[in-house]
Amino acid sequence: MSTIKTFKVIFLDRDGVINKKAPEGDYIKNWEEFHFLEKVPEAIHIFNDLGFKIVVVSNQRGIAKRLMTMSDVNYIHEQINKQISAYKAHIDAFFVCPHEKGTCHCRKPEIGLFLQAAKLFPVDKLHSFMMGDSITDIEAGHKFGIKSVAIGNFLKKADFYFPDLYQAAKYIMNSGSSYGNH
Ligand SMILES: [Mg+2]
Numbered sequence: 664m665s666t667i668k669t670f671k672v673i674f675l676d677r678d679g680v681i682n683k684k685a686p687e688g689d690y691i692k693n694w695e696e697f698h699f700l701e702k703v704p705e706a707i708h709i710f711n712d713l714g715f716k717i718v719v720v721s722n723q724r725g726i727a728k729r730l731m732t733m734s735d736v737n738y739i740h741e742q743i744n745k746q747i748s749a750y751k752a753h754i755d756a757f758f759v760c761p762h763e764k765g766t767c768h769c770r771k772p773e774i775g776l777f778l779q780a781a782k783l784f785p786v787d788k789l790h791s792f793m794m795g796d797s798i799t800d801i802e803a804g805h806k807f808g809i810k811s812v813a814i815g816n817f818l819k820k821a822d823f824y825f826p827d828l829y830q831a832a833k834y835i836m837n838s839g840s841s842y843g844n845h
Pocket residue numbers: 676677678679680795796797
C-alpha cells in the first residue's frame with residue numbers, strides 16, 4: 664500500500680494581493696511597475712513557517728495582447744523571490760495564464776493553473792486556501808475544492824475576508840491546529 668504525500672498549499676492571486684494592481688485595462692509589464700503591498704513579505708514568511716507551499720496563480724492577459732512577454736513576467740517573479748528573501752520568505756511556484764479570455768482552461772475562474780500546480784504539489788484540499796481580490800479567484804478556489812479567502816475586497820461568496828494578506832496570515836497562524844499546524 665502506498666500513500667501519496669500531500670501538501671497544504673496557499674494559492675495566491677498576484678495583482679491586488681501581493682502587489683498594487685495596474686490601472687484598469689493596463690498590466691504590470693516590468694519590474695519598475697511592480698510595487699509590493701504592505702507587509703506581504705512578512706505574511707509569506709508566516710505561511711512558509713507554518714509549512715504551507717506558496718503557489719501564485721495569476722491571469723496575465725497582457726501577454727496575449729503582446730504588451731509583455733512570458734519572459735518579462737518570469738523576470739518579475741524572480742525579482743519577487745529575490746526581494747522577499749530578505750524576509751526569509753519564498754514563493755514555491757508561479758503558474759501564469761497568458762491567454763485571451765475564453766480561449767483556454769487555465770484562465771481563472773477555470774482551474775487549469777491549480778491542476779498544473781497539483782502535479783508539483785499534490786494538494787491537501789482540506790487544509791489549503793485560495794486567496795484573491797476578485798470574484799474569479801473565489802470561484803476558482805471553490806471549483807478546485809478548497810476554501811476561498813477574499814483579500815482587500817469584500818466578496819460575498821468568499822469563506823473569509825481580510826483587508827490584506829498579513830491579516831490573513833495572522834488569522835491562520837492563530838487558528839492553530841485547525842489550519843496552521845498539522
Ligand atoms: Mg487580483
